[in-house]
Amino acid sequence: MKKLSLAKLNDFFAAIAAKQALYLPVNNKVGKADFTKWTAGTEMSKALNTVRSAKDFFFPQTENLMDFKMEGKNIEVIDSREECEDFVVFGVRACDAASFAILDSVYLVDPVDSYYKNRREHGTVVTMACGKPAETCFCGTFGIDAANPAGDVTVWEVADGYMLRANTEKGEALLAATADLLEAGDEKAVEAAQAKTREIMAKLPLAGLTFDGVGVGKTKELFDRPEWKTLSESCLGCGTCTFVCPTCQCYDVRDFDTGNGIKRFRCWDSCMYSDFTLMAHGNSRNSQVERFRQRFMHKLVYYPDRNNGTFGCVGCGRCLARCPISMNIVKVAKTLGGNK
Amino acid sequence: MQEMMKNRAYALLENGTVDRVLGWTRGEFAYDMTPAVFRNADEVKNGFVYNDFCAANLSKYLVKECRAGGKILVFLKPCDTYSFNQLLAEHRIKRDMIYVVGIECFGKADVEKIKEMGIEGITGITAKDGIYTVSTIYGDKAIKPADVMAERCLACKSKKHVVYDELIGNEGEVVEDCNRFDMVAKLEAMTPDERYEFWRGELSRCIRCNACRNICPACTCEQCIFDNPNSGVSQKAAVNSFEENMFHIIRAFHVAGRCTDCGECSRVCPQNIPLHLLNRKFIKDVNTFYGDYQAGEDPTAKPPLGKYEKNDIEPGEAGGAKE
Ligand code: SF4
Ligand code: SF4
Ligand code: SF4
Ligand code: SF4
Numbered sequence: 001m002k003k004l005s006l007a008k009l010n011d012f013f014a015a016i017a018a019k020q021a022l023y024l025p026v027n028n029k030v031g032k033a034d035f036t037k038w039t040a041g042t043e044m045s046k047a048l049n050t051v052r053s054a055k056d057f058f059f060p061q062t063e064n065l066m067d068f069k070m071e072g073k074n075i076e077v078i079d080s081r082e083e084c085e086d087f088v089v090f091g092v093r094a095c096d097a098a099s100f101a102i103l104d105s106v107y108l109v110d111p112v113d114s115y116y117k118n119r120r121e122h123g124t125v126v127t128m129a130c131g132k133p134a135e136t137c138f139c140g141t142f143g144i145d146a147a148n149p150a151g152d153v154t155v156w157e158v159a160d161g162y163m164l165r166a167n168t169e170k171g172e173a174l175l176a177a178t179a180d181l182l183e184a185g186d187e188k189a190v191e192a193a194q195a196k197t198r199e200i201m202a203k204l205p206l207a208g209l210t211f212d213g214v215g216v217g218k219t220k221e222l223f224d225r226p227e228w229k230t231l232s233e234s235c236l237g238c239g240t241c242t243f244v245c246p247t248c249q250c251y252d253v254r255d256f257d258t259g260n261g262i263k264r265f266r267c268w269d270s271c272m273y274s275d276f277t278l279m280a281h282g283n284s285r286n287s288q289v290e291r292f293r294q295r296f297m298h299k300l301v302y303y304p305d306r307n308n309g310t311f312g313c314v315g316c317g318r319c320l321a322r323c324p325i326s327m328n329i330v331k332v333a334k335t336l337g338g339n340k
Numbered sequence: 341m342q343e344m345m346k347n348r349a350y351a352l353l354e355n356g357t358v359d360r361v362l363g364w365t366r367g368e369f370a371y372d373m374t375p376a377v378f379r380n381a382d383e384v385k386n387g388f389v390y391n392d393f394c395a396a397n398l399s400k401y402l403v404k405e406c407r408a409g410g411k412i413l414v415f416l417k418p419c420d421t422y423s424f425n426q427l428l429a430e431h432r433i434k435r436d437m438i439y440v441v442g443i444e445c446f447g448k449a450d451v452e453k454i455k456e457m458g459i460e461g462i463t464g465i466t467a468k469d470g471i472y473t474v475s476t477i478y479g480d481k482a483i484k485p486a487d488v489m490a491e492r493c494l495a496c497k498s499k500k501h502v503v504y505d506e507l508i509g510n511e512g513e514v515v516e517d518c519n520r521f522d523m524v525a526k527l528e529a530m531t532p533d534e535r536y537e538f539w540r541g542e543l544s545r546c547i548r549c550n551a552c553r554n555i556c557p558a559c560t561c562e563q564c565i566f567d568n569p570n571s572g573v574s575q576k577a578a579v580n581s582f583e584e585n586m587f588h589i590i591r592a593f594h595v596a597g598r599c600t601d602c603g604e605c606s607r608v609c610p611q612n613i614p615l616h617l618l619n620r621k622f623i624k625d626v627n628t629f630y631g632d633y634q635a636g637e638d639p640t641a642k643p644p645l646g647k648y649e650k651n652d653i654e655p656g657e658a659g660g661a662k663e
Contacts, residue, residue: 029541030612031456051610052547061547135369135462135477203477205369205463234375234401236554240610243549252576267576270549275569324551324608325396326372334368 002175003185005161013038013090015178020086023057025050035089044091048134053246053318054096057089058119059103061243062267065115065253069261081115084122088174092127094149095139095316099246100125101150102314105307106249124170127151130197136317138206138330144314146201147194158189165190206315206330213337214300216309222301223293227335232292234325239270241319241328242295247312250276271295296332341443342390344508345415348441349384352413358439359410362401364394370465371451375401377412390415392449392467395490397604399423400557402433411437417445418512419492421501422600422636423557428503429639430598432560442501444509447485447493450607454488492603492616495520502637520601524620539585545611546584548576552605552615558595558635565590588618596622597645600636629653 004012016022017038025045026036033047035054067078100120107116127149130137139146148154152171156163163185166172175182201207214222242248252269255262269276271294277284285291303312319328349361361384365376371393378384397420405412416424421442427433454462454474461477472488474481497520499512527535553559553566565571566587573586592615601623605615626633630644630652 028545030545032612034545132460134460200461200477204461230376233377236551238549238551238554238608240549240551240608243547244610254576257572269576273550273576274563274567278569320368320372322610324555326367326374328368330368331374 001185001187001190002164002166002182003161003189004164004182007161008181009044009162012178012181013042014040015181016088016090016174019177020088022088022090024090038090048130048132049093049096049316049318051318051322052244053099053316054089054092054125055099055103055246057087057123058100058116059107059249059251059268062265063115065264065266067261067263071260081118084118086122086124088124088126090126090128091155092125092149092151093130093316094127094144094146095137095314096246097125097127097150098139098142098144098314099316102247102303102307102310102312103249105310124153124174125151126153126155126171126174128155128157129193131157131193133197133201133204134317135205136320137201137204137315138209138317139315140201140207141209141211141315142311142313145198147197156190156193158193163190163193209330209334211300211311211333211337214333215304215311216301217305218301219297219305222297222336225336228289228293231327231332231335232289235272235288235292235327236324237272237274237288237291238324239272240322240324242270242272243268244318244322245313246316246318247299247314252276271298296329299329300333300336341508342388345390345441345443346384346388348506348508349378349388349413350381352439353381353384357411358413360405360408360412361388362398362405362412362414363388364390364396367393369462371449371454371462377405390443392446392472392485393451393465395448395450395607397423397555397557397602399427399433400555400560402427402438403560406434406437409437411439413439413441415441415443416501416504417443417448418499418501419445419496419600419602421503422498422634423602424636425503425639426598426600426636427557427560429636429641429643430560440504440506442504442507442511444507444512445493445496445499447496448490449485449488450490451488453490454483457483457488459483490603490607492607497601497634503639521620521624523614523617524624527617527621542613543584543588545613546588547611548584548587549610551608551610552613553591555604555608556591556595557600557602557604558598559591588615592618592622595619597626597633597643598635599623600634625658629658 013022022038023035024038025033026042027045028034033045033050035050064080067080069076069078107113129149130146133146152168153174154165154167164175166175250269251266253266255264272291285294299312304310313329320330352358361378364373365387366389367373373389373394375396375398378388398414399420402414428435459474459476459481462474463477464475466473472483472485474483495518496515497518498514500514565573599619601619603616609615626644633644
């Protein structure tokens with residue numbers, strides 16, 4: 001366990017940023033936190049979490065896959081991939097850190113997504129335990145401990161500074177590179193911070209929420225439930241829930257006509273959209289009920305079916321806070337699972 | 341208010357005036373009610389909720405509901421009735437399939453503002469004698485509704501319902517000095533470069549979730565051009581910032597003269613982009629160039645951008661181009 005005193009926080013950031021890009025949550029002009037590149041004078045946000053999730057670092061909203069250049073009758077295919085530079089993301093919360101494992105299970109299995117892998121390999125994730133979880137948080141439902149997040153390095157905020165623990169080789173390397181700013185830390189301070197977080201967590205309205213009524217093997221039982229109709233009735237099909245979600249992983253590949261060639265890019269897609277998985281014969285899910293059901297069945301049944309019961313949700317609460325009509329995975333799981 | 345609304349819903353369902361009721365159903369927390377359709381008195385009894393956090397404008401759902409047949413009761417705030425009229429004018433809904441109950445409005449609360457006050461771990465909110473008591477896991481807090489009123493309600497243009505079959509509560513007045521164009525005037529006073537920077541700063545946060553479009557009662561195209569894979573502009577994410585701007589500019593142009601200034605687009609934006617400023621600029625310009633016009637006020641009025649007169653303003657005449 002290492003300790004960084006409050007007075008040395010900026011030096012610590014500067015030391016990291018001298019060698020690689022450093023991103024951390026910073027308040028934007030409307031007072032909401034965004035991951036932003038650190039430069040001298042940047043102040044870390046005190047917000048519990050960012051509006052957009054940390055998945056952007058590994059699975060960006062849009063990225064170029066390849067280019068085609070046309071000249072006369074020749075088409076040149078250009079590999080536009082660039083080796084990613086090393087970077088550090090500081091202040092990732094336990095929920096988002098857990099979402100990386102879910103994205104890995106999709107992008108790092110055969111056939112490996114080289115674009116994603118490249119960024120994963122070059123990124124060091126520094127997580128920060130939550131001091132004050134919100135009423136929308138339910139990471140505990142999935143066995144995620146807000147007081148003990150995963151990541152290459154875990155950081156706890158204590159009265160006079162920060163406690164840091166390296167969890168991986170990358171983490172060790174980061175702490176070694178900043179060793180002259182760190183001192184030996186005391187486990188006790190971390191335990192006290194953890195106890196406080198867990199005490200708050202236990203008092204929140206979603207404490208003790210379980211998803212037992214949904215999950216592995218429930219496709220037949222849940223697929224034709226009449227409640228889908230009422231649950232999805234006022235859904236706008238907007239995709240806000242998908243785009244703020246750290247575990248939503250679907251993308252579309254599109255061609256952008258540049259005039260003398262094509263930029264082939266991929267971008268986030270949403271199963272809530274009418275042209276999702278559009279095929280030559282048309283759309284496989286013609287109504288919003290079907291599209292809505294897909295989003296929740298994927299997270300609550302199909303994904304767990306294929307991943308030893310792990311749900312495709314980490315309880316970050318973003319969809320609870322952001323859906324324009326306040327429909328969300330907790331309401332769906334409770335209605336279908338019949339608990340509380 | 342909630343009890344009066346429920347009682348009217350029971351009565352109108354019972355005497356066969358309506359088959360369904362469009363309102364709000366209970367949330368997980370004290371502030372996250374979801375729009376819902378109730379099909380019988382029991383459903384109303386068990387699920388219907390109305391309070392200051394029921395902010396959604398229900399008018400647009402009527403497009404879908406009119407296709408379902410039967411007759412539906414809808415509860416509309418004053419601003420929602422303008423959207424309703426506009427949808428009528430555009431033949432998107434059928435008047436005789438809808439029973440409108442206007443509800444008096446004192447302004448809606450924005451839970452974001454409560455959270456911005458540093459109030460965390462909310463477990464309940466109750467309203468009594470003009471004070472909200474917010475219960476949290478750290479203790480109770482008393483707050484004034486005026487301090488957490490939704491932004492759009494602070495510049496409310498009308499407390500008057502422009503259409504209804506019956507009213508619950510008192511009828512209000514059009515608010516003449518609502519100051520809703522103050523920020524537009526500030527933007528107009530900027531240089532083109534400053535204005536460009538302002539909008540780039542705002543729109544660069546956009547995640548293209550389409551919530552602003554999908555909630556908008558003026559956006560009722562069967563298939564939006566941005567969703568049509570054959571349109572050539574249907575990119576789901578912006579390839580570059582130019583496209584991001586285009587989505588918003590095209591949308592603002594398309595709702596110009598039809599936008600009632602209901603404020604839903606800004607309310608739902610997960611990135612807090614002040615989209616209403618784009619629309620208000622158009623509303624202000626329409627007022628200036630064609631005479632005062634409020635979309636939705638009168639469903640039989642000729643829309644200023646939908647008719648032609650010889651002395652109409654010519655392109656470029658109003659200035660505003662970059663020197
Ligand atoms: S559940 Fe909510 S956020 Fe998701 S598509 Fe529907 S309306 Fe949009
Ligand atoms: S479904 Fe909602 S709560 Fe779960 S990870 Fe996604 S945004 Fe977070
Ligand atoms: S553009 Fe915004 S303010 Fe205007 S009608 Fe649509 S949602 Fe309402
Ligand atoms: S709601 Fe906001 S973030 Fe979503 S598309 Fe509209 S402006 Fe962009």
